[in-house]
Amino acid sequence: xxxxxxxxxxxxxxxxxxxxxxxxxxxxxxxxxxxxxxxxxxxxxxxxxxxxxxxxxxxxxxxxxxxxxxxxxxxxxxxxxxxxxxxxxxxxxxxxxxxxxxxxxxxxxxxx
Numbered sequence: 831x832x833x834x835x836x837x838x839x840x841x842x843x844x845x846x847x848x849x850x851x852x853x854x855x856x857x858x859x860x861x862x863x864x865x866x867x868x869x870x871x872x873x874x875x876x877x878x879x880x881x882x883x884x885x886x887x888x889x890x891x892x893x894x895x896x897x898x899x900x901x902x903x904x905x906x907x908x909x910x911x912x913x914x915x916x917x918x919x920x921x922x923x924x925x926x927x928x929x930x931x932x933x934x935x936x937x938x939x940x941x942x
Contacts (some may be wrong), residue, residue, distance in 0.1 A: 844886040844902055844915060861888040861899055868923060882906040885923060886915065894935045898928050 843863050864887040872879045884906065888899045903918035918924050933939045 861890055862896075863888055883923070884912075884915075885918070887927060896931055896934075898924070898931060901927065 843865070866885050866887065868883045868885065870881045870883060872881065882905070884904045886902045888901065889896045890899050891897075898919070900917060900919045901921075901924045902915040903921065903923065904913055904915040906912040930939070
């Protein structure tokens with residue numbers, strides 16, 4: 831499978847305030863929500879299936895930079911009904927975001 835990032839800025843913010851998750855920091859400020867899309871193509875034999883993954887990333891500022899608080903993702907497969915968002919904080923994309931943030935804090939990646 832191959833994954834690329836794409837953008838769809840018109841997506842509606844995910845409302846999680848009534849769920850178990852907190853959307854406010856200890857100081858009362860709301861978490862920052864970032865939306866992004868990844869496009870995945872899976873190959874089997876001669877068939878290719880395209881999947882759009884919609885991600886809602888919730889971030890909080892820290893002394894060292896940004897911290898991922900949690901992330902939700904939903905899958906939209908071609909010609910199928912979009913599945914509801916699920917907690918994907920520990921999934922492959924969530925782990926990639928955490929590693930990227932760690933690299934940014936260590937200044938291994940130039941941040942503008």
